[in-house]
Amino acid sequence: MLIDDEPGVLRALSLLLRAFGYSVEAFSSPTEAIDYLRSPNSIELVLSDLRMPELSGEEVLRQIRAEFGPLPVIIMSGHATDGDIVRLKSAGLSAFVPKPFTPAQLTAAIASADTSKAA
Numbered sequence: 244m245l246i247d248d249e250p251g252v253l254r255a256l257s258l259l260l261r262a263f264g265y266s267v268e269a270f271s272s273p274t275e276a277i278d279y280l281r282s283p284n285s286i287e288l289v290l291s292d293l294r295m296p297e298l299s300g301e302e303v304l305r306q307i308r309a310e311f312g313p314l315p316v317i318i319m320s321g322h323a324t325d326g327d328i329v330r331l332k333s334a335g336l337s338a339f340v341p342k343p344f345t346p347a348q349l350t351a352a353i354a355s356a357d358t359s360k361a362a
Contacts, residue, residue: 244267244268244269244270244276244279244280244286244288244289244290245257245260245267245268245269245270245290245291246269246270246271246272246273246276246289246290246291246292246295246300246303247269247271247291247292247295248271248272248273248292248295248296248297249271249292250271252292253269253270253271254269256269256290257269259346259349260290260349263346263350265353268284268286272297273291273295273297273298273300273302273303274297274298276289276291276303277298277303277306277307277310280307280310280311280314281310286314287314287315287357288314288315288316288317288337288353288356288357289303289307289314289315289316289317290317290319290353291303291304291316291317291318291319292318292319292320293318293319293320293322293323293327293331294320294322300318300319300320300331301318301327301330301331301334303316304316304318304331304334304335304336305334308334308335315337315338315356315357316335316336316337316356317336317337317338317339317340317352317353317356318331318336318338318339318340319339319340319341319342319344319349320339320341320342321341321342321343323339323341337355337356338352338353338355338356339352340352
């Protein structure tokens with residue numbers, strides 16, 4: 244699952260992830276994404292922007308931890324502070340990806356988060 248409120252970023256990341264062979268459910272609305280998670284689906288990982296107007300990535304992470312337990316969550320941001328990252332990690336963040344990032348950095352974070360799910 245991919246969540247980002249910026250349409251261009253959402254479209255570009257969707258194309259990139261699909262090019263790497265991932266199946267992508269993309270949402271510009273964090274609340275719609277959470278609602279989708281409540282329905283029967285096969286989501287294995289959530290990749291979310293940190294700064295969004297409706298719900299922040301931190302709020303998405305906390306809601307996922309409360310409702311869905313160990314589902315891997317990766318947060319990406321170009322504006323995160325060290326304090327943000329510490330808070331996210333204490334809330335159960337699987338990985339953090341600073342923007343801008345390379346495709347290799349993104350896929351490494353996904354592989355790392357997927358591996359930590361099994362641990």
